Amino acid sequence: MVSQNEYQVTESDLDHLKQWFSRYVQSFYSADPVVQEGLVLKEKHSFRVCDEILNIGRKMDLSKNNLRLAEVMALFHDIGRFEQFARHKTFVDKKSENHGQLGVKVLEQENALAALPADARELILKSISYHNRLSVPEDESHICLYFSRLLRDADKLDIFHLVSTYYYADGAERSAAIELDLPDTPEVSEEIMACLSEGKLISMQHLRSLNDFKLLQMAWVYDVNYSPTFQMIYERDYLRKIRDTLPATEGIDRIYARLMSYLKENIDASASVKEKQHES
Ligand SMILES: [Fe+2]
Incomplete structure (x- = not known):
């Protein structure tokens, strides 16, 4: 079990962060259809991971506060993808840069989480930097492991959804962005x-x-x-x-x-x- 109400994230914090996310993503919108398709793919994925983390979190009886904290992690977990794709035109980390670490850098540079308490901010940044590692470092705190694992589960659920429907699409709808080239x-x-x-x-x-x-x-x-x-x-x-x-x-x-x-x-x-x- 995770302790309740340890990290305060209010409904108003969450609303502001959602608005920030949309503004940030829209700043990358492009007339190039390939770039635009890649950006929209990740934008929609981010929203669906929010739904999935709430689906899992509710079944695990998380408090409303912890559900909001988890939703912020889900919303921002792939925030590095937008700069990555705009700059490198690929989602392949080894051909560009690590999108988890890039996400942390973006959130820090933009001061996006400034309104949140420092401990919540640190937890969110850690879970984002761990979401795309082969595994989560075992020596992390219990709470950090708990949320990092929750985020990884929610992300996987949506990737399962995405690929299991995508592979049935015909050639014209196939995309190099999903197939990693x-x-x-x-x-x-x-x-x-x-x-x-x-x-x-x-x-x-x-x-x-x-x-x-x-x-x-x-x-x-x-x-x-x-x-x-x-x-x-x-x-x-x-x-x-x-x-x-x-x-x-x-x-x-x-x-x-x-x-x-x-x-x-x-x-x-x-x-x-x-x-x-x-x-x-
Ligand atoms: Fe993701």
């Missing part, structure tokens, strides 16, 4: 298959094709933290939707079955914890 070729890398068979997370550096990227996205279930998130991934059938766009091979079937049983185990485990709590 990876080639849509039939192969799947041996290295990726080996990592997945061992239940390991895959690093972005190992990606060679769009199929590799789809497998990496499916493997994000290993990095999910909270039971409401596991439940929503299962109910929305995200893994199967991505799996159905991959080649029908035995190797991929095996990996899909493994990921699905991991998902179910985590739902069952949290259900039995709840039952025990009710009994006691």
